[in-house]
Amino acid sequence: MQTELKNKIAIVTGSYGDIGNAICEKFASKGIKIALLGRNLKKLKSQKSRLLEKNKTEIIILNVDVSDLDLYKNAVDSVITKWGKIDILINNAGITKDNIIIRMSNEEWEDVININLKGTFIGCKLVSKFMLKQKYGKIINISSVVGKTGNKGQANYVASKAGIDGITKTLSKELGSRGINVNSIAPGYIETSMTNSLSEKIKNELFNKISLNRFGKPQEVASLVNFLISEEASYITGQIISLDGGMLT
Numbered sequence: 455m456q457t458e459l460k461n462k463i464a465i466v467t468g469s470y471g472d473i474g475n476a477i478c479e480k481f482a483s484k485g486i487k488i489a490l491l492g493r494n495l496k497k498l499k500s501q502k503s504r505l506l507e508k509n510k511t512e513i514i515i516l517n518v519d520v521s522d523l524d525l526y527k528n529a530v531d532s533v534i535t536k537w538g539k540i541d542i543l544i545n546n547a548g549i550t551k552d553n554i555i556i557r558m559s560n561e562e563w564e565d566v567i568n569i570n571l572k573g574t575f576i577g578c579k580l581v582s583k584f585m586l587k588q589k590y591g592k593i594i595n596i597s598s599v600v601g602k603t604g605n606k607g608q609a610n611y612v613a614s615k616a617g618i619d620g621i622t623k624t625l626s627k628e629l630g631s632r633g634i635n636v637n638s639i640a641p642g643y644i645e646t647s648m649t650n651s652l653s654e655k656i657k658n659e660l661f662n663k664i665s666l667n668r669f670g671k672p673q674e675v676a677s678l679v680n681f682l683i684s685e686e687a688s689y690i691t692g693q694i695i696s697l698d699g700g701m702l703t
Contacts, residue, residue, distance in 0.1 A: 459683065459684065460484065460485035461487060463542065464489070464542035467547035468491070468520075469488075471548075472644070482511050482513070483508075486511060487512040487537060488505070488512075491520065492515075493517070514533070516533075520574075520576060526580060530580045539584065542593075542594075545593070545594070545596060547570070550611050552607045558609060562610060563609075570614035571618060574618050574621060578625055582625070585629070586632050590634070592635050592682065593637075594638070595618045595621065595622050597618045598611070598612075598640055600615060622637060622693075622694065626692030635687070635690065636691055637682055638695065641697045641698065642698025642699055644670045649669055664698070670699055674697065675697060
């Protein structure tokens with residue numbers, strides 16, 4: 455166990471998704487105390503039980519829509535009340551509502567922007583207040599390679615991820631002098647419930663675009679997160695780190 459991380463306090467949004475859960479499993483194994491944030495209370499409860507079966511740490515669940523400022527503020531206040539600080543914020547909550555631009559509704563646009571981009575903004579705004587006081591913090595935003603490349607049928611999603619990368623670069627400049635590191639991880643194709651539903655033909659076509667000829671694993675995203683919150687990465691900030699198997703090279 456990395457003793458430097460034991461008893462650190464982390465907030466993870468979208469905690470029960472494939473990537474979010476892998477991050478939480480990694481954190482729990484390191485003795486990090488975790489606040490699990492998500493919109494589905496049943497999934498939060500199930501995730502907490504699974505994590506505590508294997509690990510000795512403390513976990514709380516907070517049923518929150520990250521686009522709701524008041525609910526999110528109450529959640530952050532609950533973490534501070536319980537543990538007195540927040541060391542790590544993982545902005546992982548994200549949704550997709552794909553459509554080509556001429557068919558994309560205002561609702562599809564706003565829903566994705568609100569959860570992905572506004573949720574990241576609110577989380578950073580609320581948590582950085584406490585990190586500034588303690589002169590320490592690690593903020594990691596889960597972005598996407600499509601924020602760099604664009605993707606057909608995903609104007610809303612791509613805009614949200616490109617915006618997240620912009621927030622990352624800006625906050626690294628605003629918060630860096632107070633010992634706060636802010637970085638983005640931009641995954642490519644990762645083995646999730648979404649990619650598992652793809653046909654073998656489509657998977658093989660995608661593999662041909664990836665140097666390593668496979669999809670990444672959620673645990674590989676979690677390993678990069680674990681590195682970025684460690685003291686070994688203390689001089690890394692403001693970076694958009696692609697985790698795509700060489701897809702963009």
